[in-house]
Amino acid sequence: MKATPLRAAALAVALLGALVAGAPAQAAPNETTTSPTTDCVTNPATPKRQFRAMWIASVTNIDWPSKDSWTAPDQVAKQKAEYLGWLDLAQKLNHNAVVVQVRPTADAFWPSPYEPWSEYLTGVRGKNPGWDPLAFLVAESHKRNLEFHAWFNPYRVSMPAPGGAGADVSQLAPDSPARAHPDWVFAYPPAGVAGSRLYYNPGIPAVREFVQTAMMDAVNRYDVDGVHFDDYFYPYPSGTWQVPDDATFAQYNRGFTDKADWRRDNINLLVREMNAKIKAAKPWVKFGVSPFGIWRNASADPNGSDTTGSQSYDIISADTRKWVKEEWVDYIVPQLYWYIGQYPAADYARLVPWWAEQVRGTRVQLYIGQADYKSGDPAYGSFWMNPQELSNHLTLNRSYPEVLGNVHFSAVQVRANRLGATDIYAAEHYSRPALVPTMTHLPHKPLLFPVVTKAQREADGVRLSWRQPADGRGPLGTATSYAIYRFDGTGLAGRCDFADASHLVGTVRATDGATQSWVDTTAADGARYTYYVTALDRLANESPASPPRFVR
Known part of the structure; x- marks a missing residue:
């Protein structure tokens, strides 16, 4: 690290001026974090910014809450403890977000005025669980400084019988809107056919308005960081059965003559x-979709991918490429649940560059959905018995700068760690913390750098304390969290030292009160360190670094 005491002095003088004036004056630029770092040599294994998450699915109690919790002596305590366990795992793996399913089947994990309580909380459709799960999920995720992305299924109303209501509207919760409006739903495949379930009809304008209102209730009332859809829109085909929407098309076609085009619209x-x-209500809330991984094959469309598998454009009416090109989403997470070399059907190594090309030149961020559920399961073939397969996916992603993260399906599979695959990719790709990628098109304000007031050794490590000047005042943004960087020795850091996460030792959520603190439990006894702290707003836009603080 290059020693530049004049730089630190200039920072301190600028900060002092802002504090004395009592106004949000701009601090002098700090070269260490505000100067471009594109010319810096970085370690691809420790990116400074990368979206890392796992899906926590509630439908049929896949991940959370467990069915065992329904009969626990204290059901609420059991479910809370289970969720905290998932957050522990996320932190252990250096994730920075969770994607949690809170509306799996036209129901709710919060006290919704529009839809019934989810059966997956108590085992009974519509039963009040006696607490507000969504409030707890968001608050506890934020305590760990994890983004909370609320995962909604727009149109699915039921799961197949006998576990779900199947095609029988009378088996839904008594206060289900589908019971009050049976004309809003259809069964697919037809009632009496194995796998039949209910869907809201996407072609009815009142339905589209209703499901948006139901989902926006959670956005308006809870401090979610993102809204997330998966790949369920129109139902996936079942045999030769057709979606029963001829009458809907006749009534609401909006001038379309081709039903497939109308469904996509x-x-x-x-x-x-x-x-x-979402943007009208809370401009900072991100919106993302995780679609089926193939839009169209090149044989069907020259803009398609070099694949031969099913096409979301045709089978579920999801024109995912259009959503990217029109920038209707902030991020997209194609589910690339195939192995490297799975050609010609769907080769991971061919689909990643195809998706990278689609987002290039747009403001849409690309994360990749990873099939942790296939790893170590012989039912999916020998390639998935290679413990290195998932890690190889993440290594391949590094060749495409458009790929800014990964989401793993799903939490129980991540924890299962079959073949040690989770341990392998975590060690090779998630060894350091990372900040979520910034979204510069979303509104934000500049932040002043923090002032570290104390750095002292304690029994459990080095405790840092700091203050955030002029937080949220005037044209300045509000610090939601902080990043802590540690360097060996007592020299000063240069701008390239902040270009990756090699020196990022942790992030922490801002708390109420003027003074913030954090303990570096990994600090070695007797070692000399230099610490810097930066402030982050809720979109992870970063302030200049604080003046250094030395520990001897």
């Missing part, structure tokens, strides 16, 4: 309108 309207409503 129905889903386009949902995505476009939902994004607009």
